[in-house]
Amino acid sequence: MNRIIKAFLFKLKKDLTFRITLIVGLSVAVLMTLINFLIDFSSRDETGIKFAMCNGQNLLLSSLSPIQNFGLAIPINLIAFTVAEFTQGVIRNKIIAGNSKRKVYIGLFLSGLIFTFVIMIAYVLLCFALGSIIGGFDPNGSANTGNIIGDLIGTKITPEFLIRKLIVTVFIYFSITSFTIMIATLFRNVGPSITITLIVLLILNIAGMIILSNGYNAETNSLEGFSKIFAYINPLSTISFSSITSKTVGENTIRVYELSNSLFISNILNNLGFGALWLFAGMEIFNRSDIK
Amino acid sequence: MYIIETNQITKNYGKFVAVDHVDMHIKEGSIYGFVGENGSGKTTIMRLLTGLAELTSGSYTMFGVSNKSSDIYKVRNQTAAIVETASLVPTMTARDNILYAEAYIGVKLTEEQRNNLLALVHLENTGKKKVKNFSLGMRQRLAIALCLINEPKLLLLDEPMNGLDPEGIADLRETLVKLNQEKGITILISSHILSELEKIATDYGFILHGKMLEEISSQELVDKCHKSITLKVDNKDEAIKVLESLKLKNFKEYPNNEFRIYDEITINEIVKALDKAKVAITSLNSNDNNVEDYYLNLIKGGY
Numbered sequence: 317m318n319r320i321i322k323a324f325l326f327k328l329k330k331d332l333t334f335r336i337t338l339i340v341g342l343s344v345a346v347l348m349t350l351i352n353f354l355i356d357f358s359s360r361d362e363t364g365i366k367f368a369m370c371n372g373q374n375l376l377l378s379s380l381s382p383i384q385n386f387g388l389a390i391p392i393n394l395i396a397f398t399v400a401e402f403t404q405g406v407i408r409n410k411i412i413a414g415n416s417k418r419k420v421y422i423g424l425f426l427s428g429l430i431f432t433f434v435i436m437i438a439y440v441l442l443c444f445a446l447g448s449i450i451g452g453f454d455p456n457g458s459a460n461t462g463n464i465i466g467d468l469i470g471t472k473i474t475p476e477f478l479i480r481k482l483i484v485t486v487f488i489y490f491s492i493t494s495f496t497i498m499i500a501t502l503f504r505n506v507g508p509s510i511t512i513t514l515i516v517l518l519i520l521n522i523a524g525m526i527i528l529s530n531g532y533n534a535e536t537n538s539l540e541g542f543s544k545i546f547a548y549i550n551p552l553s554t555i556s557f558s559s560i561t562s563k564t565v566g567e568n569t570i571r572v573y574e575l576s577n578s579l580f581i582s583n584i585l586n587n588l589g590f591g592a593l594w595l596f597a598g599m600e601i602f603n604r605s606d607i608k
Numbered sequence: 609m610y611i612i613e614t615n616q617i618t619k620n621y622g623k624f625v626a627v628d629h630v631d632m633h634i635k636e637g638s639i640y641g642f643v644g645e646n647g648s649g650k651t652t653i654m655r656l657l658t659g660l661a662e663l664t665s666g667s668y669t670m671f672g673v674s675n676k677s678s679d680i681y682k683v684r685n686q687t688a689a690i691v692e693t694a695s696l697v698p699t700m701t702a703r704d705n706i707l708y709a710e711a712y713i714g715v716k717l718t719e720e721q722r723n724n725l726l727a728l729v730h731l732e733n734t735g736k737k738k739v740k741n742f743s744l745g746m747r748q749r750l751a752i753a754l755c756l757i758n759e760p761k762l763l764l765l766d767e768p769m770n771g772l773d774p775e776g777i778a779d780l781r782e783t784l785v786k787l788n789q790e791k792g793i794t795i796l797i798s799s800h801i802l803s804e805l806e807k808i809a810t811d812y813g814f815i816l817h818g819k820m821l822e823e824i825s826s827q828e829l830v831d832k833c834h835k836s837i838t839l840k841v842d843n844k845d846e847a848i849k850v851l852e853s854l855k856l857k858n859f860k861e862y863p864n865n866e867f868r869i870y871d872e873i874t875i876n877e878i879v880k881a882l883d884k885a886k887v888a889i890t891s892l893n894s895n896d897n898n899v900e901d902y903y904l905n906l907i908k909g910g911y
Binding site for chain 2: 319320322323326327330331332404405406408409410411412413414415416417604606607608
């Protein structure tokens with residue numbers, strides 16, 4: 317097993333797809349910061365209303381989404397990396413060398429996880445660093461997600477919400493990576509693999525947005541009926557939907573993002589479950605299939 | 609001892625039978641020439657033996673280990689193969705491809721060993737050139753170098769001469785013979801270039817439509833293909849006297865009053881002498897085959 321992982325790491329180090337994805341990711345991070353900075357800059361007028369989007373906290377939060385901006389580029393490039401193993405035929409060398417197909421698949425999966433997390437961490441850290449350098453971590457004591465502040469109070473991101481979001485994102489990327497590698501192994505072709513992966517991610521996200529928003533009761537700050545069940549099942553629930561509660565701070569009432577315990581835990585568990593399921597399914601598909 | 613012995617191995621793709629109950633016997637230390645037309649099942653058999661494809665039925669042993677045993681992975685680590693095409697990472701250099709292969713094979717070569725390996729296949733001066741910029745022959749040679757990293761005991765090569773120029777083919781031939789004779793590596797090699805196989809193979813397997821037509825040693829094949837006259841007569845004892853009177857020394861007797869004569873003599877002389885001795889000839893053939901003729905005759909019979 318060690319030799320398989322070592323081989324995949326060596327390839328990853330030398331791989332062009334990985335390097336390109338990393339460079340694109342870092343470029344997108346710079347671009348995103350620049351766009352946010354320009355929005356802030358252009359909104360500075362005398363009415364007292366201004367945006368505060370270009371800051372560490374906001375950019376950190378927005379960079380965590382696996383289905384927005386650069387988030388979608390990660391599975392796309394991971395598919396290219398995985399499919400290349402088949403088109404170059406190098407995956408068969410590993411089997412010929414006496415490694416079982418299951419071990420080879422696990423090696424492929426682990427290298428996929430490393431691919432995903434190295435790029436994700438690099439992208440997120442750069443967004444966060446640039447945002448913090450330019451706009452500070454939490455401007456005006458009211459970290460924002462692009463909401464207008466000044467006369468109007470924005471929606472606050474609490475450290476607790478941010479930490480929960482970070483943890484959940486790690487598990488979401490785990491299940492997305494597992495799903496992506498299974499699809500790429502099944503089709504061994506970039507076109508259909510990317511199409512199916514994107515369709516599944518977008519459908520889950522859009523369905524989440526519609527169903528969860530409709531089922532959200534703002535008065536009780538809870539999901540009701542089918543939307544509650546759907547939230548527990550859908551691995552992208554915490555991406556599609558965030559509940560907002562109101563809190564009184566001094567003379568102001570501020571809005572605060574909230575990720576409830578039940579949604580936080582269920583989203584971790586279902587992503588772990590789906591990730592393990594796709595890993596097992598992919599491994600068995602690979603084990604039973606012939607390698608050309 | 610057989611390095612590989614298959615027992616009725618079969619591979620179906622849906623209703624199509626790619627390999628049909630094949631028994632194959634590869635002796636330790638041999639160079640086994642695997643001969644068959646396109647689509648006859650050679651590559652499929654190689655893929656079955658290397659674990660790339662799953663058997664529909666049948667079984668095989670490799671180094672005496674059954675394909676059903678978990679130890680099969682250990683013995684596969686003593687084999688190397690090129691199946692269909694050279695499998696390389698095009699964005700890496702030749703040296704990086706070797707380093708990559710070292711990792712998944714589980715060996716660590718010294719820099720000197722890497723240089724020797726590259727020199728063996730004449731790629732020592734490729735430097736930072738990426739494999740994607742290599743010629744087909746260079747890729748093929750690099751793939752062979754990768755096969756030699758773990759000093760395998762068994763080498764399976766599927767059409768390794770494809771894409772090589774005459775010089776490259778001669779080089780490869782020399783390398784394979786050297787590996788076989790000096791290091792005792794058993795080689796299973798398929799090729800369409802039968803004249804090349806003829807120069808190195810010690811055994812042959814002829815396959816057609818997924819079925820093994822014949823396995824034969826090169827010595828038996830030489831005997832069968834040697835320039836000769838095959839003769840069938842009604843009176844064996846009289847015929848022997850006639851052949852001896854013609855001072856023929858190199859002839860063999862076979863069942864059913866058949867003789868095969870390898871001495872230099874014309875058919876006319878034999879016919880005249882037998883006629884004089886009143887020995888009736890029931891059948892007479894002149895043979896002058898090479899492996900290719902033999903194979904073509906065999907597959908005609910196979911159709």
